[in-house]
Amino acid sequence: MTVVWINGAFGAGKTTTARELIELIPNSTLFDPEVIGGALPYLLPPKRLAEVGDYQDLPIWRRLVIDTAAAMLAELGGTLVVPMTLLRQDYRDEIFGGLAARRIPVRHILLTPAETILRERIRGREVPPDLPDGDMRIRQWSYDHIEPYKAALASWLTADAHPVDTGALTPYEAAARIAEAVGTGAVAECEIVQTPEPTAETLAAGVLLFDEQDRVLLVDPTYKAGWEFPGGVVEPGEAPAQAGIREVAEETGIHLDDVPRLLVVDWERPAPPGYGGLRLLFDGGRLNAERAAGLLLPGPELRGWRFVTEEEAAGLLPPVRYERLRWALRARERGAAFYLEAGIPVG
Secondary structure: OEEEEEEOOOOOOHHHHHHHHOOOOOOEEEOOOHHHHHHHHHHOOHHHHOOOOOHHHOHHHHHHHHHHHHHHHHHHOOEEEEEOOOOOHHHHHHHHHHHHHOOOOEEEEEEOOOHHHHHHHHHOOOOOOOOOOHHHHHHHHHHHOHHHHHHHHHHHHHHHOEEEOOOOOOHHHHHHHHHHHHHHOOOOOOOOOOOOOOOOOEEEEEEEEEOOOOOEEEEEEOOOOOOEOOEEEOOOOOOHHHHHHHHHHHHHOOOOOOOOEEEEEEEEOOEOOEOOEEEEEEEEEEOOHHHHOOOOOOOOOEEEEEEEOHHHHHOOOOHHHHHHHHHHHHHHHHOOOEEEEOOEEOO
């Protein structure tokens, strides 16, 4: 089972190319996530829908795209061809990481016609006649996404996806080129860590590492959205502190000589689809300049890392995770661990 994700700006020809592609790749099926957006007005109250300008900004949309793709592949097998614009790297991480967690590899294709061709196609796009102000709204929506597309193209898209210039190609010719690239292996599976989704509460161990200015190390995983501490889920039969040491070595290349000191035990309440569980934070100590310089460059697991102050961490971490860090720093100062529930000290 695999997913061929066809990305590109509005007007790049994703859907028409995808329809041709399923005729060229044996045992393939089309899944257009637009149908998820069409279902949301039946699932969410108007007030919630009005809070966002794009369905992609709704966590439920991203979750349903993952779950629907996985369900279709479980039902049908083969290859799922998905034409959908993804211009935010954190949304790409969440969706592709969610598929990877289900052991579904993704081959990422990017259609790249020139901007002049995109604008010409947008001008000629057919709009449903019964849609109020449809001509103006849909075309303007497409025009408004050209600049975000160019920004993504200049930063991460070209490094992540296999580009296909469709400016001079018909949809069939573009599909034939994609089918050949997929069939020959020219389009590699996305290098994203396949972290299995939990089926029950989990025990996870994170390790705080500090530089000589006492700034804390945060990492940016490729397989989920948002910044995090080095660490991960404790494997069956593994001691939590040893799990933290292992994860630090795997993610950063730093090998800790001593067992880290416990700073925080935090109970994370279940929040569907997550199961929650215990989250431990350990003090991995201070890295001198030489050891900090030995941090690995970003690879399949991490897009990047940085040392940040407590204040800077507040703008990068989700609220509960930031509270966990805040109390871990207080525990480090006073030399005694804290017990938290959902980020709040108890007892």
